Amino acid sequence: MRTAIVLSLLSTTAMxxxxxxxxxxxxxxxNDAGWNQFSHSQPTTLGIRGGTALTKRVSAVAEYRFxxxxxxxxxxxxxxxxxxxxxxGAAGFKVNAxxxxxxxxxxxxxxxxxxxxxxxxxxxxxxxRDNPNQLRRGAxxxxxxxxxxxxxxxxxxxxxxxxxxxxxxxxxxxxxxDMGETGVLRPQGFAFRMGGGVRF
Amino acid sequence: xTIPNTMRTTSMLAAAALLNGCGWNYTTSExxxxxxxxWDPAVVVPADDGLYVPLPYAGxxxxxxxxxxxxxxxxxxGRLGEVSTGPGxxxxxxxxxxxxxEPDDPRDARGVDFAEDCATGLTVTREVGLLADGVLGESLxxxxxxxxxxxxxxxxxAIAWLNADDDVRLDGVVDxxxxxxxxxxxxxxxxxxxxxxxxxxxxxxAGDRAIVLSRSEVAVLDLASEPLTLEVVFPLTxxxxxxxxxxGVELTPDxxxxxxxxxxxxxxxxxxxxxxxxxLVSLSGNPTxxxxxxxxxxxxxxxxxxxxxxxLEHEYFELQTLQLDEPMNQIIDxxxxxxxxxxxxxxxxxxxxxxxTMALHEFRLENPATAMQLSPSNEFAVALTRPENGFGSGVxxxxxxxxxxxxxxxxxxxxxxxxxxxxxxxxxxxxxxxAFAQDDTNLEVLVLxxxxxxxxxxxxxxxTPREIELPEPPAxxxxxxxxxxxxxxxxxxxxxxxxxxxxxxLVAASGFxxxxxxxxxxxxxxAP
Numbered sequence: 001m002r003t004a005i006v007l008s009l010l011s012t013t014a015m016x017x018x019x020x021x022x023x024x025x026x027x028x029x030x031n032d033a034g035w036n037q038f039s040h041s042q043p044t045t046l047g048i049r050g051g052t053a054l055t056k057r058v059s060a061v062a063e064y065r066f067x068x069x070x071x072x073x074x075x076x077x078x079x080x081x082x083x084x085x086x087x088x089g090a091a092g093f094k095v096n097a098x099x100x101x102x103x104x105x106x107x108x109x110x111x112x113x114x115x116x117x118x119x120x121x122x123x124x125x126x127x128x129r130d131n132p133n134q135l136r137r138g139a140x141x142x143x144x145x146x147x148x149x150x151x152x153x154x155x156x157x158x159x160x161x162x163x164x165x166x167x168x169x170x171x172x173x174x175x176x177x178d179m180g181e182t183g184v185l186r187p188q189g190f191a192f193r194m195g196g197g198v199r200f
Numbered sequence: 201x202t203i204p205n206t207m208r209t210t211s212m213l214a215a216a217a218l219l220n221g222c223g224w225n226y227t228t229s230e231x232x233x234x235x236x237x238x239w240d241p242a243v244v245v246p247a248d249d250g251l252y253v254p255l256p257y258a259g260x261x262x263x264x265x266x267x268x269x270x271x272x273x274x275x276x277x278g279r280l281g282e283v284s285t286g287p288g289x290x291x292x293x294x295x296x297x298x299x300x301x302e303p304d305d306p307r308d309a310r311g312v313d314f315a316e317d318c319a320t321g322l323t324v325t326r327e328v329g330l331l332a333d334g335v336l337g338e339s340l341x342x343x344x345x346x347x348x349x350x351x352x353x354x355x356x357x358a359i360a361w362l363n364a365d366d367d368v369r370l371d372g373v374v375d376x377x378x379x380x381x382x383x384x385x386x387x388x389x390x391x392x393x394x395x396x397x398x399x400x401x402x403x404x405x406a407g408d409r410a411i412v413l414s415r416s417e418v419a420v421l422d423l424a425s426e427p428l429t430l431e432v433v434f435p436l437t438x439x440x441x442x443x444x445x446x447x448g449v450e451l452t453p454d455x456x457x458x459x460x461x462x463x464x465x466x467x468x469x470x471x472x473x474x475x476x477x478x479x480l481v482s483l484s485g486n487p488t489x490x491x492x493x494x495x496x497x498x499x500x501x502x503x504x505x506x507x508x509x510x511x512l513e514h515e516y517f518e519l520q521t522l523q524l525d526e527p528m529n530q531i532i533d534x535x536x537x538x539x540x541x542x543x544x545x546x547x548x549x550x551x552x553x554x555x556x557t558m559a560l561h562e563f564r565l566e567n568p569a570t571a572m573q574l575s576p577s578n579e580f581a582v583a584l585t586r587p588e589n590g591f592g593s594g595v596x597x598x599x600x601x602x603x604x605x606x607x608x609x610x611x612x613x614x615x616x617x618x619x620x621x622x623x624x625x626x627x628x629x630x631x632x633x634x635a636f637a638q639d640d641t642n643l644e645v646l647v648l649x650x651x652x653x654x655x656x657x658x659x660x661x662x663x664t665p666r667e668i669e670l671p672e673p674p675a676x677x678x679x680x681x682x683x684x685x686x687x688x689x690x691x692x693x694x695x696x697x698x699x700x701x702x703x704x705x706l707v708a709a710s711g712f713x714x715x716x717x718x719x720x721x722x723x724x725x726x727a728p
Contacts, residue, residue: 034718183718
C-alpha cells in the first residue's frame with residue numbers, strides 16, 4: 001500500500017516545469033577543529049543548481065558550489081593570512097511531493113553524490129611575492145548531500161518562464177581532506193541553503 | 201505588468217540569500233587571535249641533531265636541520281610541555297603531557313578522540329624522555345606539575361622540579377616539597393623530598409651531588425649512593441617566622457663550599473658540604489650578580505643599589521671591597537679578569553677587573569648598555585646600547601638619540617696599559633643580538649638589529665665591515681654545538697637561517713611552524 005502511494009506521488013501530474021536553474025547560497029554548521037583557522041563564521045558557499053524532469057515528480061539535478069573564506073591569524077608577534085577554497089560538484093535526484101496542486105509551496109527531498117576539491121593557503125607575509133612561507137596544500141574527496149526543502153513556485157500563467165525560490169535543510173558528509181603536515185580538514189555537517197531561479 | 205506577490209517574495213528571499221552568502225564569504229578585516237604562538241623565535245633548543253623548535257599552539261615539536269630541512273618529531277599522543285637541553289647540547293629531553301578521558305559515565309567518552317572534546321574526566325600525566333635524532337625515546341612518568349629540568353654535568357641524569365616562574369599545571373594532589381631525580385640512561389625516576397617550594401638547583405661538577413634551594417633551607421642530595429639519599433639539609437634560619445628565600449647558588453672550584461645568596465638580605469651563606477657547617481659573610485648589599493672565578497679561586501659580587509664590587513677569596517672567606525663610580529649589575533667572565541657593566545637606565549660605566557692584582561679599569565660608554573658580550577678570545581667586549589634623552593649637540597647629540605654598538609678593547613699594550621676609550625658605532629635600529637666568529641686571522645662580531653633585513657659584520661682586528669642580507673628581519677641569533685650560527689625571524693609560519701662562521705651564504709628553513717595547525721590533541725589510548 002505504502003509503495004503504491006509513493007509510486008502514485010511520483011507519477012501524478014504536478015505544476016513542475018521540465019527544467020529549472022537556481023542560484024543558491026548557504027552554510028554548514030561544522031565542528032571541525034581546523035575550520036576556525038579560516039573563519040569566525042561557518043563555511044559558506046555560493047552555487048548554481050540545474051535540474052531537468054525525469055518524471056512528473058522526479059528530477060535529475062546537478063550543481064556546483066564554490067567557497068572561498070579566509071582570516072588573519074594573529075599572535076603576539078606575527079600575522080598569518082589563511083584562505084580556504086572549496087569546489088563542490090554534485091549530482092543526484094530531486095523528488096517533489098506537492099501537498100495540493102494549487103499550493104505554491106512544494107516540499108521536496110534531494111539526494112546527491114558529491115565530489116569535493118579543496119585548497120588551503122597560508123601566507124605569513126602578504127607583502128612579499130617570494131616569501132618562502134606561502135604554503136599551499138590541496139586535497140580531493142567524495143561524499144554525499146541530502147536535504148529536505150520547500151520550493152516556492154508563484155503561478156506561471158501563460159509565460160514560458162517562471163520563478164522559483166527554495167529553502168532547504170540537510171546534511172553534507174564527505175571524507176577527510178588531507179592537507180599535509182598542517183593536518184586534516186573535514187568541514188562537513190548540518191547544511192542550510194536557500195536561493196532562487198527560473199523554471200522553464 | 202504586475203508582479204505577483206509570491207514571485208516578489210521569492211525574488212527577495214533569493215536575493216537576500218545570495219547577499220548573505222557574499223557577506224559571509226570573505227572579509228579581509230577578519231582577525232582571529234591565537235591562544236598560543238605557532239612558534240616562538242626566542243625559544244629554540246640547539247642540539248647535536250639540529251635545532252629543536254617547540255610549537256606551542258600545536259603542542260608539537262619540530263626538528264630543523266642546518267641543511268634547511270625540517271621534520272615533525274613524533275612525540276606520541278599528547279602535547280609538548282617543555283624541551284630542555286643538557287650540557288653541550290648532547291642530551292635533549294622533552295616533557296610531554298598525555299591525556300585520557302574518563303568521565304563518571306563511560307557513555308560520555310564514546311566518540312571522544314581528542315582532549316579538547318572531553319567535557320569531564322580529563323586527566324593528564326606527564327612524561328619525560330630523551331630525544332635522539334628526532335626520535336623520542338622511552339619515557340619516564342613524572343608528576344604533571346614538575347616543569348623544569350636541571351641537568352647533571354654528564355647529561356645522563358637530571359632533576360625535575362617545579363619552577364613557579366614558568367607555566368604551572370596543577371592537576372590533583374600536588375606535593376610541593378618534592379623533586380624527581382631522573383636517571384635518563386637507566387630509565388629510573390626517584391622522588392625526593394627536599395623542602396617547601398624548591399626554587400633553584402645546582403649539580404656539583406662531578407655530578408655526584410645536587411644542591412636544592414627551597415624556602416629557608418638547602419638540601420644536598422647524594423646521587424652516588426644506592427638508594428639515593430638526602431645527605432644533609434642546611435637550615436638557613438632557626439626562627440620559623442623568619443623566611444629566608446635563597447635565590448642564587450654557586451660552588452667554589454673545589455666543590456667543597458656552596459655560596460648561597462638570599463633575597464633582600466646582605467648575607468652570603470657559605471655551606472661546607474664536607475663538614476656540614478654553615479658560615480655567614482656580610483656583603484656590601486644584596487647581590488644582583490655573583491660569579492665564581494676558578495682561575496683565581498675567588499667570587500665576585502655586584503649590586504644594583506651599591507657602587508661597589510666585592511671579591512671573596514675561598515680560603516678564609518675574606519671580603520675585599522672596591523669602590524666604583526656607578527653600581528653594576530652584570531658580570532662577564534674574561535679568563536682571570538671580569539667585565540662589569542650595568543643595564544640600568546642612565547648608567548654609562550663599565551669596568552675591567554683584574555682578579556689577580558685587583559686592578560680596576562673604568563670604561564665610559566656613550567649610551568646605557570642593554571647587553572654586552574665578550575669575544576671568544578676575551579680580547580674585546582661589545583656592548584649594545586639604547587638611545588637616551590640627552591641634551592647634547594652635534595655628534596654627541598646624534599649619538600645620544602640613537603641606538604648603538606660600542607667596542608671595548610680589553611687588550612693591554614706593550615706597557616701593560618689598557619685603552620679605556622670605547623669605540624662607538626651608530627646602529628640603524630636597536631641592536632638585539634650579538635655573535636662572534638673567529639679563525640686564525642679574523643675576529644668578526646655579527647650584530648642583529650630590529651626590523652633590519654641584514655646582518656652587520658665587523659672584523660674587530662681590521663675594522664672591515666660587511667653586510668649579510670637576511671630573508672626577513674631577525675629576532676635572535678645563537679650558535680649550534682658545531683659552531684654554525686642560527687638566526688630566527690619573526691615570521692608566523694617559521695623561518696630560521698643558518699650560516700657557517702665567517703661564511704656568506706645563508707641556508708633557510710621555513711614553514712615548519714605550520715605543522716599540525718589544524719590538529720587537536722589526541723587522547724592517549726595506552727592509558728595506565
